[in-house]
Amino acid sequence: MKAFIYFLVLVCLCGCSKKLSTKDYVVEKMNKDMSSAVRFIRLTEADDTLDLSKCHPIDYFRTLTPAGRYCDMSECVAILYKEGLLYSVSGSGAVYFFDNSMLKTRYGIFSAIPTDDNYWMPATVTFDEYVAAYECVANKTNRLIYTENIDRQRQKLIDMGVKDFDPYSVPLIEPN
Amino acid sequence: MSRVQFENYSSMKEVKEGKSLDRTKFVLPKDDSSFGKKLFSEKTICFTDYTTSKLAAKTCTAVIYEKGVSIEVNGHKSYFDAKGMDAIPFKKEFTLTAMPSEIPDAPWQPAVIILEDETDYWIYTSLYNKGDYHRQVQRIEGWCWGVARAQGYKYKSLRVN
Incomplete structure (x- = not known):
C-alpha cells in the first residue's frame, strides 16, 4: 500500500512537472518577447487600460505557426486568460x-x-x-484557414535546434 | 509583464491603418489673418447629416486663400489652415464644398467630391484631416438631390449659380 501511494505521488509529480515546464517555458519566453517587442496590440471594445497583473491565466501553449507568404514557420507562445488571449510570435516584434x-x-x-x-x-x-490545420479565431473576420505539413514542421523544429519535443504532438511543442 | 502598456484597437484594420484622429481635439484659426492672399470663392450645395427626417440642402460659400480656406454655411463661418488640409484648390482644379463636422466651432468642414461621375450617388469626403488616413465621408444619393431640388436647387448641379 505504501509503495502504491509513493507510486501515485510520483506519477502526480511527473504529470504536474510536465505541465509546469510548459507553463514555465511559455511565461519565460513571453517575458523575453515582451522585452524585445516594439508593439503591444490589444484588440478590444473597451477604453480601459489593460493590466495583465490583474488578469487570470488559465492555460499555456507553445506551438509552431504555419508559414506565410512572406514568412517561415515560427514559434508562438500563448497564454489563455479568463479575460482574453495573449500571444506572441518569435521575431515578429x-x-x-x-x-x-x-x-x-x-x-x-x-x-x-x-x-x-x-x-x-x-x-x-x-x-x-x-x-x-489552423483556423483564424479573430472576430469579425472572414473564414481563414492555413494548413501545414507535419513532417515539414518536425524538420523545422530540428532546424530551429529544438532538441526535446514529442514528434507526435507537433505543431504543439511539448517535451518528449 | 504587468508593466507593459498595450495600445487599444477595435479591429485589425485599425491596427494596420492606424487609429483615426479625434476631430473634437482639432483647434482651428479664429480668422483668416494668417492665410495670405485671397484667391477666389465659390458657392456650392452641401447637405446636413444623412437621415430622411433631418436632411436639408444648404448653400456653402467657400473662400480659398493661399494658406487656408473659410467655409460659411447657415451664416456660420469657420477657418481652416493649410496645415490641416490635404490640398487647397489653388486653380479651381477641384470643387470645394462642405460637409457636417464635429470639429469644435466648425459645424461644417471643407470637403471635396469623389465619384461624381456615378449616377447613383456622390461621396463628399473630408479635406481637413491633419494627416489622418481616415477620411470622413458623406454619401449623397439620388433622393438627397431630390430634397435639394425640392428646396429650389438645380438638380445634380453642385455649384450654385
Missing part, C-alpha cells in the same frame, strides 16, 4: 492581446497565423499525423 469579445472561441489549442501585411492573427490548430 509584436505582442497581442485579444479580449474575449474579439475572439470567436476560447476553446482549442491556440497559435497564430500570419497575414500578408506582416501581422499575426489568433488561431486554433487541430492536427493528425500528416497535417496541421
